[in-house]
Amino acid sequence: MEITKTEKLRKKLHEIIYEADTPFGKLFDLILLLLIIISIVAVMLESVASIRLVYGKELAIIEWIITVFFTLEYIGRVIAVKKPLKYIFSFYGIIDLLATLPTYVDLLFPGLHFLVSLRAVRLLRIFRILKLVHFVGASNQLVYALKKSRLKIAVFLFSVIVLCIILGTIMYMIEGPESGFTSIPMSIYWTIVTLTTVGFGDITPVTPFGQFVSMIIMILGYGIIAVPTGLVTAEFMSKGRTVHENTQVCPNCSADHHRDDAKYCYHCGHTL
């Protein structure tokens, strides 16, 4: 009987922490969302020297309250699921752990204080809460379109990187260390800054020939941005179109990509 009671408690806990249909579940999510935002704002403010000097103590207290809550929540999550190990090593399990650890590490090893900013990963927890909300329908479409054009985007990015390495080396040979192109990696950094049209201006070509090659790189960067845009757009559009296709395969001739409303195979005329 004891076991059943614990089981019931776990079910209750699971409902509150993991689900968003019950009033308590909704309230829990809301509090969590609020605490994450407060926590992120606190982390940000603490990094500003002038604010840390004046409100350092208050921020530390807020930090500890939130850390304790997150720790309890983490323990709750581990208890509430049936397969705790699966949760612990899942993406969100690791994020949840990383959301609490930095504060403890800071207490035990003050030398690792710079790790404290790692708490910013707490922000990623927002995505779990949002998962339970309606408006993610739109994001599903986004992710789907990106996933479909993933391979083409990879080929494009790979080509861009190869291009940047070669153009960067050429710029290094042309400009040399005097103009700030101190090494090939530095030149590649500059080429990426230029090709992506960011253009910091921390390093700029000074020789006429270097400026000429820069012009080519800039126009190239201005032109090839059309490629990923074209890819993603085409995917977005074709998605609308391929909705009418289904995944059926003809039992007679194995032809696929049938229309959704197809009754007969377009290839052999066999009934689907």
Next chain:
Amino acid sequence: MEITKTEKLRKKLHEIIYEADTPFGKLFDLILLLLIIISIVAVMLESVASIRLVYGKELAIIEWIITVFFTLEYIGRVIAVKKPLKYIFSFYGIIDLLATLPTYVDLLFPGLHFLVSLRAVRLLRIFRILKLVHFVGASNQLVYALKKSRLKIAVFLFSVIVLCIILGTIMYMIEGPESGFTSIPMSIYWTIVTLTTVGFGDITPVTPFGQFVSMIIMILGYGIIAVPTGLVTAEFMSKGRTVHENTQVCPNCSADHHRDDAKYCYHCGHTL
């Protein structure tokens, strides 16, 4: 009888101020458009120190003439409509008030002189005048396409902001205050400057690892710009398509892709 007369006057006033079909209404709109543009130019010129020194007096006179006209117009608008309160608290009602207030505030409280630039909101009044003009048909389509992809754009922007906060924190940990990354908010500012390919160059990474992460951020920014473009393009296109064609098929000759307003088959002349 008195009331009917006032009523008539109000109707006349409404015609002049709010409508653009009558010659007087058109003239009124034209004068308003002109005054707004003169006013904006005056506000701009007054902010240039060298011009203010020489022409300060003339600009002040122009300013007062325009303010008086706008004030009278505002009073006229309140009188001319049947539900004055609804107008006063509408978007354009507030803009109209804000267009006159700063000059009076400056007279009464010279200490609040910096508010004088608020007069630039007068520019928004142009949109009301344009509403009455033909060429807004094009802008309707624009607004419609943007509205339809609003939710997806919101999801995209939210993801970009979360990305910038996390990447900004990472850059703060890598670079530190010595390189200008003085705090997390400052680092986030830099990350947005970089991801959006603006690239001011007021802060730039100096450590090799920081430059490496910068390259990733830049290529990311260069790549993900495809997403909003793809979204809006897809929306523009899908709209354009559904407007003109229907899915009817001619009962006589089976021709398809008829125009939406077609009554007869374009192929055999049979009634649809």
Next chain:
Amino acid sequence: MEITKTEKLRKKLHEIIYEADTPFGKLFDLILLLLIIISIVAVMLESVASIRLVYGKELAIIEWIITVFFTLEYIGRVIAVKKPLKYIFSFYGIIDLLATLPTYVDLLFPGLHFLVSLRAVRLLRIFRILKLVHFVGASNQLVYALKKSRLKIAVFLFSVIVLCIILGTIMYMIEGPESGFTSIPMSIYWTIVTLTTVGFGDITPVTPFGQFVSMIIMILGYGIIAVPTGLVTAEFMSKGRTVHENTQVCPNCSADHHRDDAKYCYHCGHTL
């Protein structure tokens, strides 16, 4: 008989200068193209102080040879056409004149030497020569797509400019002259630099609130670039689709935009 002879000569001249089908016409175009390019390179090189010092004389000689040729060509063009005035006041007529004038002006009024760079307009003459070449078919499509989305692009650009004026004024009020935002026009310049993602970095916000507004401007600029792209893409695509429309008008009911293969009016069923 005399008149017929002059007429013949003029026809011959017209063939050489204006047409590109005969061998002489082709040769003439080729020489012209070459001279324009040489001339532009000479104008560029002359503006470089170190080159002017050494090769100033040679460049001046080249300049005079080209100017004399262009002058003779201009006279030839005026003679060769039937309506000289129409040519003189046409777009290319004015360009042709502007291509020769600066050199003479420089000779007569040395004080106007800076006008000499106006010779760069000669470059526009290249477009006339290219008009006679095959590869302009592609550019026609480009121009057509741009023309069709002209109105929408105008609405978009107008909104962007209004946005920049208002945001620029806000930034002027926030940052003030100390940060380089010395006047409203200067702030608007900065806002356009930022919104278009150019980001020179000659002026940058220094107050936290100014940086916050900057972030909004940058993300805005990063997002709304999708709009013109979407517009032009949609126009490019829809063009491909509207190819199937013809310019016929129904003889019975005056309906237009018929499909290319239509035999009967889609509106009244009358034979087309």
Next chain:
Amino acid sequence: MEITKTEKLRKKLHEIIYEADTPFGKLFDLILLLLIIISIVAVMLESVASIRLVYGKELAIIEWIITVFFTLEYIGRVIAVKKPLKYIFSFYGIIDLLATLPTYVDLLFPGLHFLVSLRAVRLLRIFRILKLVHFVGASNQLVYALKKSRLKIAVFLFSVIVLCIILGTIMYMIEGPESGFTSIPMSIYWTIVTLTTVGFGDITPVTPFGQFVSMIIMILGYGIIAVPTGLVTAEFMSKGRTVHENTQVCPNCSADHHRDDAKYCYHCGHTL
């Protein structure tokens, strides 16, 4: 008989070096890929002054091992093909030679040490190896879409360059050498930096009129980026569409939008 043996050996060599179906061929490609990457990393590291000082010797040894391997591979490739000259003067033949030469040149003529960076062209060899791998299907589509819109992109780029030359000259006349616009080529460089929205900030306009023209250039650059994007997107889309559907209508049931390779109606099974 001797000849047949050499022939056999050559066939074997061809299999290993040029093909990727056999285990040896795969292994060879893998080793090559690894060596190229190691070599590129070594070239990069060697260009960093601080690393060269400490690990210069080790990097030189790695370099020589790789160069010897590449030389043997080059000889192998020449032997293995039937038409060695065709290979030697092919694109990859020249790249392969350039991948080995710089090291020898450096040994023989230490004065040409700067040529050593040319070894970065080795990176291009990666593309040959990838050609043998599946994921290039995606890149084929990319290349195909780019090839189809090649002419339009050329027209666009040519117009942009002409625009930049003319705008650059105008900016030179407005700003003059005092603001950093020292010559027309320099002004053109600045115009390209601005129009492509790179915006280094090494040169910036200082006169009000120069800043006004800059604003026009920036908005122009922000707007016309839509053109290449629109071109490539339209090409991507039109390709996808024409591949899959035809305009046939079923003679039995009037269903349309059949696949290009359909032999039977997907709706009623009737022969098309």
